[in-house]
Amino acid sequence: MIGAALYQAGQAKGAHDAFALQSARALRAEKDRAAAARRVTESLALQATRDIAAEQASNAKLKDLLDHAEKRLDAARECLPRDLSRRLRDL
Numbered sequence: 772m773i774g775a776a777l778y779q780a781g782q783a784k785g786a787h788d789a790f791a792l793q794s795a796r797a798l799r800a801e802k803d804r805a806a807a808a809r810r811v812t813e814s815l816a817l818q819a820t821r822d823i824a825a826e827q828a829s830n831a832k833l834k835d836l837l838d839h840a841e842k843r844l845d846a847a848r849e850c851l852p853r854d855l856s857r858r859l860r861d862l
Contacts, residue, residue: 836851
């Protein structure tokens with residue numbers, strides 16, 4: 772009877788240890804996935820911030836050019852450099 776109880780206790784401990792090991796592995800894998808997702812999210816946020824800053828700079832440059840063109844006395848003349856006007860026409 773005592774032998775059977777010890778055998779059953781050993782089986783339970785083995786199952787408990789296996790479950791603990793499996794849970795630890797699953798937790799570690801989940802932490803690794805969360806860290807990877809966080810890195811990707813931060814990278815995308817940084818790229819979006821850079822894109823917005825570049826777009827705002829481009830819009831500010833265009834606004835300055837248009838404001839300057841409105842204030843010029845000879846506004847009928849070309850107001851953009853040749854390469855910029857060619858790029859605008861190609862849009």
